[in-house]
Amino acid sequence: MKLLVIGSGGREHAIAKKFTESSLVETVYCAKGNIGMEKDGIQLVNIAENDHQALIHFAKSEEITWTFIGPEIALFEGLADAFEQAGLKVFGPSKKAADLECSKQFSKDLMKKYAIPTAAYEIFEDHDAALAYVEEQGVPIVIKADGLAAGKGVVVAMTLTEATNALSEMLVDGKYAAGKPKVVIEEYLEGEEFSLFALVNGSKYYYTGVAQDHKRAYDGDKGPNTGGMGAYSPVPQVSESLIQEVLETVIKPTVNAMVAEGRPFKGVIYAGLIMTKKGLRVIEFNARFGDPETQVILNQLDSDLAQIIDDILNEKDPDIKLHTDRYTLGVVVAAEGYPGKMVTDIPLPQLNVEGSGCTIYNAGMKKKKGSFVSDGGRILFVAAQGSTLQEAQDKAYLYLTDNPIAQTFYRFDIGEKAIQFTK
Known part of the structure; x- marks a missing residue:
């Protein structure tokens, strides 16, 4: 092929x-x-x-x-x-099916219609009405721009000032808006967040693994939301019974709902989830693999991905096996200033992973005058495998310590909460 x-x-x-x-x-x-x-x-x-x-x-x-x-x-x-x-x-997925991700309103309305568990929400186009609602509900509260925002159009507002600024950016300035600005305002949920991936063709779906992403720029989940600063898979806090619950109460009704709505889905569904004290809730859907979750999920796949997708495209049930004896953990190396105004054209060394147990996936990189330089915020991703999450983490950070890159930064605590959970 x-x-x-x-x-x-x-x-x-x-x-x-x-x-x-x-x-x-x-x-x-x-x-x-x-x-x-x-x-x-x-x-x-x-x-x-x-x-x-x-x-x-x-x-x-x-x-x-x-x-x-x-x-x-x-x-x-x-x-x-x-x-x-x-x-x-x-x-x-088709453009209509991709609305599962591309339109926050469509996604939330679909979940409400088909009783798929998610946070309570309201949708606003008018700034003053949205602000009045936020003041009535109080903080913390979640504000999402309707439309594509490369993982950055979500503000978890812990203060009224943060919420006010977010509404002004999204509804007045039109940040993230392709057309008329619109926001989804949701109740704030607390609990364990994780992502589950499934390959889908119409009403058929095939589980492909779970991962946990780290969205905030800095250690301790501080700083602005980014496209993702690191991830690991599998997630020790997520039991097999919880995975089955997601498949039955989220993935299955969602793919059937898309068929019923005349928007059959073919591709990758990524469910962003949270386990709260009141039970499982969907935070969001993506209509494709996540970044950087893909880099760890695919390392856990003990099957031929090309064969799997070829089978799905030819209406056959694929054979999907996941490694059960190892973890993958990876860390994003980003340009100083990301996700805001960032340093550009950072000189990048030739990196050698031989003997390190690591794999490097390149992202924001180009050649300029014969040399490699940065080209964007997230430059590369260092992934490592281990029989324990601690071992995978140790390998990744040892490599990063031994191979520093000037004018870049990365988080030092990827996977730390899960490691503490397993102790």
Whole structure:
């Protein structure tokens, strides 16, 4: 098979690398990809993810077997629809199905209609009405921009000032808004957060693992929300019975609801979840693999990912096995200032992982005048495996300590809460 992956980040590096490990796969292309992928034999294609016709022409001319779409923006813009209309096989939801992620209002209304457990919420377009509601409800409270925000359009407001600022940014300034600004205001939930992933085709779904992401920029879950600063899998705090509860009360009714609504889903459903004192709740859905969760989830997969997706696309039940004897933990290395105004064009050394037990997934990286430099906020992801979470954490941080990169930062506590839980 010849496969094409759409996207350029660490998530797409992990997906494409996993495909290269399959005996069924001859060549893996990535559009646009990033320069760091080449070391793993991934062929870069210099076509932007929003250039649908050029991507379709490439897939046809190279006789691509099927295409995997990584980022949410490509799904939101209907790339899966364009490929299918051109007679090409693609793994990724249609634009209408991607509303499960791309429209917070659609997602929340769907959960309410089909009794899928989630936080109580109200939706506002008017700033003054939203502010009055927040003042009435009190803080803490959660404010979400309706639409795509690359994981950053959520404010967990612990003070009224934070809530007021968030409403002003989202509804007055139109930050994150593609059209008329809109926000979803939710009750604040406390509990253990985790993410569950499933590969889906219509009413059929296949469990692919759980992970825990670290969204805040700094240790101790301080600082602004980011696209993710690290992750680990599996999650010791999440029991097998809880996983089964999620599949029965969240994933199954959601995929059936999407069919009932005339928006059958094909691709990856990522459920962001929290176990509260009142029970399980859905925080959000994503219509694709998460970043950086993908980089740890796929390391836990003890099956051929290309075979799995090929089977799903051909209406066969795939054989999915997960490692039960190891953990994967990974840490994001980010540019100073991320997720705000950040340092750019940071010189990057050639990193060697031989003998370290680590894998590096590249994200924000490019070549400039013959040298590697940073290209964005999250630069790379260092993942390590271990028979315990502590062992995986030790390996990752030992590598980071031994290979410092100037003008970057990372969190020092990825997985720490889970490690304390297991002691």
